[in-house]
Amino acid sequence: MKFLENTPLDSINLFLNHLNLGESTIKGNLEAFSWIMCHLTMKNFVLFLFIFMVPSIPKANSYNENVDLAGNNSPRFVGCWPCFWPYLASSFLQHGTTFESDFHGYLAQEFGISDTCKGLASNIGTLGILNLDRKLNGEGSHRHIISTLRFLNQADINSLVGTQECEAVIIERLPVGIFADPFELQHLVNHKVYSDVAVFGDKNLELPSSLSNRSIVEIHMIIGNENSSSAETIVQLPLHARYPPLDGSGYMKVKLESPELFLRCRPKSLKLEPCLWTLIELNANAGSVKTVAWHVPAGNDAHRNIVAIATFASALICALSVFVFTIYFSKNNFVLVPPVF
Amino acid sequence: MEWIKLRSLMLSSAVLRLLLVAYGEWQDAHMEVRYTDVDYLVFSDAAALVAAGRSPFERSTYRYSPLLAFLLVPNSFIHPSWGKILFSAADLLVGLFVDAICKLRGVPENLRLWSVAAWLFNPFTFTIGTRGNCEPIVCAVILWIILCVMNGVSAVYLDMHFLLQKYLASICKVIQAAFWYGLIVHFRIYPIIYSLPLIIVLSKQGIDSSRKPNLTQWSSQQHMSYCNSRASSKASNCWSSMWLFLGGILSWNTIAFGLLSATIFFLLTIGFFYLYGSEFLNEALLYHLTRTDPRHNFSIYFYHVYLHHQLGFSIYEKLASFLPQLMVQLVLIFSFADDLSFCLFVQTVAFVAFNKVITAQYFVWFFCLLPLILPWTSMKMKWKGFICITVWMTSQMHWLMWAYLLEFKGRNVFIQLWVASLLFLAANTFVLLTIIQYHKYSPIFMPSATSDYTDTKKSE
Numbered sequence: 001m002k003f004l005e006n007t008p009l010d011s012i013n014l015f016l017n018h019l020n021l022g023e024s025t026i027k028g029n030l031e032a033f034s035w036i037m038c039h040l041t042m043k044n045f046v047l048f049l050f051i052f053m054v055p056s057i058p059k060a061n062s063y064n065e066n067v068d069l070a071g072n073n074s075p076r077f078v079g080c081w082p083c084f085w086p087y088l089a090s091s092f093l094q095h096g097t098t099f100e101s102d103f104h105g106y107l108a109q110e111f112g113i114s115d116t117c118k119g120l121a122s123n124i125g126t127l128g129i130l131n132l133d134r135k136l137n138g139e140g141s142h143r144h145i146i147s148t149l150r151f152l153n154q155a156d157i158n159s160l161v162g163t164q165e166c167e168a169v170i171i172e173r174l175p176v177g178i179f180a181d182p183f184e185l186q187h188l189v190n191h192k193v194y195s196d197v198a199v200f201g202d203k204n205l206e207l208p209s210s211l212s213n214r215s216i217v218e219i220h221m222i223i224g225n226e227n228s229s230s231a232e233t234i235v236q237l238p239l240h241a242r243y244p245p246l247d248g249s250g251y252m253k254v255k256l257e258s259p260e261l262f263l264r265c266r267p268k269s270l271k272l273e274p275c276l277w278t279l280i281e282l283n284a285n286a287g288s289v290k291t292v293a294w295h296v297p298a299g300n301d302a303h304r305n306i307v308a309i310a311t312f313a314s315a316l317i318c319a320l321s322v323f324v325f326t327i328y329f330s331k332n333n334f335v336l337v338p339p340v341f
Numbered sequence: 342m343e344w345i346k347l348r349s350l351m352l353s354s355a356v357l358r359l360l361l362v363a364y365g366e367w368q369d370a371h372m373e374v375r376y377t378d379v380d381y382l383v384f385s386d387a388a389a390l391v392a393a394g395r396s397p398f399e400r401s402t403y404r405y406s407p408l409l410a411f412l413l414v415p416n417s418f419i420h421p422s423w424g425k426i427l428f429s430a431a432d433l434l435v436g437l438f439v440d441a442i443c444k445l446r447g448v449p450e451n452l453r454l455w456s457v458a459a460w461l462f463n464p465f466t467f468t469i470g471t472r473g474n475c476e477p478i479v480c481a482v483i484l485w486i487i488l489c490v491m492n493g494v495s496a497v498y499l500d501m502h503f504l505l506q507k508y509l510a511s512i513c514k515v516i517q518a519a520f521w522y523g524l525i526v527h528f529r530i531y532p533i534i535y536s537l538p539l540i541i542v543l544s545k546q547g548i549d550s551s552r553k554p555n556l557t558q559w560s561s562q563q564h565m566s567y568c569n570s571r572a573s574s575k576a577s578n579c580w581s582s583m584w585l586f587l588g589g590i591l592s593w594n595t596i597a598f599g600l601l602s603a604t605i606f607f608l609l610t611i612g613f614f615y616l617y618g619s620e621f622l623n624e625a626l627l628y629h630l631t632r633t634d635p636r637h638n639f640s641i642y643f644y645h646v647y648l649h650h651q652l653g654f655s656i657y658e659k660l661a662s663f664l665p666q667l668m669v670q671l672v673l674i675f676s677f678a679d680d681l682s683f684c685l686f687v688q689t690v691a692f693v694a695f696n697k698v699i700t701a702q703y704f705v706w707f708f709c710l711l712p713l714i715l716p717w718t719s720m721k722m723k724w725k726g727f728i729c730i731t732v733w734m735t736s737q738m739h740w741l742m743w744a745y746l747l748e749f750k751g752r753n754v755f756i757q758l759w760v761a762s763l764l765f766l767a768a769n770t771f772v773l774l775t776i777i778q779y780h781k782y783s784p785i786f787m788p789s790a791t792s793d794y795t796d797t798k799k800s801e
Contacts, residue, residue: 245651303755315641330777
């Protein structure tokens with residue numbers, strides 16, 4: 001028996017991440033199981049249940065295959081998300097963290113496995129992303145970023161969806177030069193394109209980039225359908241460009257990073273209390289995903305003086321023409337002559 | 342017979358607008374691009390907040406008076422299109438007021454109907470109301486103010502005692518006009534430019550205002566030259582005439598008008614400040630006065646603002662953009678104030694053209710005054726009228742083409758777009774000067790030289 005020291009829960013997560021199902025792993029499970037029995041507390045009870053369910057994962061072979069294909073492409077169980085908590089990103093921002101902070105570190109802290117998480121954990125192995133395609137559609141200042149998710153094993157997703165309600169959670173971190181219109185996104189929710197959406201951070205639609213901050217968009221989309229044969233989930237997010245800072249080349253390159261992808265599921269019958277989603281992080285860090293670049297037209301500061309002079313000169317010329325013309329054509333009407341009582 | 346023709350005009354316009362509102366609902370539900378204006382959604386959201394007892398300014402980009410949100414509260418419990426119906430009804434009211442104003446000045450029926458049609462069937466007009474823009478309400482109030490100024494004794498007071506009637510008649514007109522004027526300046530701010538011509542015109546009433554004012558009647562003569570008896574006595578010294586002018590405009594009417602409209606404005610401002618705090622002041626008032634929007638619009642200043650946005654603006658730059666506007670407004674007011682409708686029209690055209698921000702909805706501000714001056718223009722559609730329309734529309738289309746390339750094709754065409762906006766200003770100036778050249782100047786009030794009450798004031 002391997003001796004596991006009394007480690008904190010996130011280290012146990014890390015350990016479980018590297019669990020390789022198959023013959024050799026069952027031993028690992030038993031070892032952990034032994035450890036749990038020795039140090040059983042209320043918190044660890046959940047872990048006990050989780051590990052108990054792990055050996056029942058079917059198709060161990062395919063899981064191994066996936067790990068072989070792309071080492072860090074495996075999904076990662078994050079934790080249990082209470083139903084009353086609407087968005088992942090809101091609590092992230094509430095903690096005063098900046099957009100550049102480690103999202104994963106935060107999640108590891110917040111979503112510790114402290115409660116009963118049922119359902120999905122046993123199927124975790126089959127829910128990886130095969131690949132994630134990113135494409136910026138459209139021209140001009142109003143475009144769509146299209147993320148196409150292909151799951152490893154669509155058939156398993158479909159069977160899972162029979163008993164579970166599952167949603168993809170996509171978190172886009174938008175740079176300063178781009179924004180999403182919350183009202184437009186709400187319109188999409190009303191048309192059932194997304195099940196829910198939220199924008200955090202700078203939502204001002206009118207200011208230029210130099211006076212703006214970053215924002216985060218969180219999209220929830222129902223995935224899978226028992227009858228669906230489609231192997232893809234397509235997420236289309238409408239985005240708009242802000243007026244960028246001035247650039248001599250005439251264009252500003254704005255980069256859109258890959259989104260954070262998660263999957264959350266809960267049993268369809270919601271009679272269980274407390275209501276919890278099982279949250280899994282989908283790593284799609286295979287080499288094919290690249291940063292998308294958007295070229296936004298920018299003003300040229302070399303024009304500054306000529307534009308200022310010509311603008312004020314034109315205004316003055318037009319104003320003077322109106323002045324002179326009006327005086328000429330209305331010389332009998334001029335009101336400065338006093339009225340007669 | 343004439344009222345049947347007007348009635349059929351009004352009826353067909355009403356049907357057209359109802360159909361457009363219905364179509365708009367269908368397009369919103371079934372197509373990607375909405376028919377309804379984004380602003381209407383802002384008003385509706387703000388009205389829903391008010392209905393829930395909260396501040397309308399919680400809705401971002403709501404930059405209007407809370408009165409608008411109050412007007413649209415029924416959107417939440419009658420139908421979401423209530424606002425559009427209200428604006429379209431204001432549209433039709435404007436048509437009625439145009440007819441009333443022209444009728445008061447003796448314009449023959451066929452010309453009147455053309456003027457009314459020029460408003461009711463103007464594509465800008467019926468799309469703006471049915472898309473949910475609130476400008477028709479502003480237009481209706483402005484025209485009502487003109488009517489108040491032109492009208493005398495209201496029928497309600499006719500059966501009162503003569504002396505009381507005499508006293509009330511003068512007050513009635515001024516009170517009404519002042520009340521609505523204070524309200525509309527609170528609502529939209531730009532009508533503040535009409536303050537001086539309104540005061541000048543009201544000062545011409547003199548003391549004897551118990552009678553209906555003598556309105557000059559329309560005449561079909563091509564070269565009507567109005568000989569203002571006052572014009573012949575030109576002041577020898579510019580400064581002394583300035584003092585005389587200032588003294589002249591101070592009468593009980595003008596003081597009452599000024600005080601009352603200012604009171605209404607401040608009461609509304611203070612009242613809403615009490616209700617909604619500094620958010621109201623910032624969003625509804627200060628935003629419009631200090632607005633420097635770098636995003637592209639018809640104004641010649643947009644590119645300059647974008648290039649200088651990060652550097653900030655000096656006081657000289659702000660003055661430099663304000664001076665041409667001020668110069669133009671003053672010269673137009675002092676030249677045309679007596680011919681009230683014309684003065685308001687040219688002022689509005691110039692105000693929009695020289696403003697720091699120009700959006701398409703501002704055009705409605707002068708479109709509602711255009712029908713009032715049409716009977717007095719000697720410009721024929723062939724060819725001067727046609728040229729004016731073509732020049733104005735072409736320069737607009739030209740600008741829109743570059744704006745489309747910039748916004749929807751992502752091409753850097755800032756310089757071309759800016760030049761297009763300069764051309765648009767030139768086109769506006771050309772059209773303005775042409776209209777002034779071909780206008781038959783006719784002050785609305787005849788000089789009240791006689792003390793006899795003539796019955797020929799209102800001709801049939």
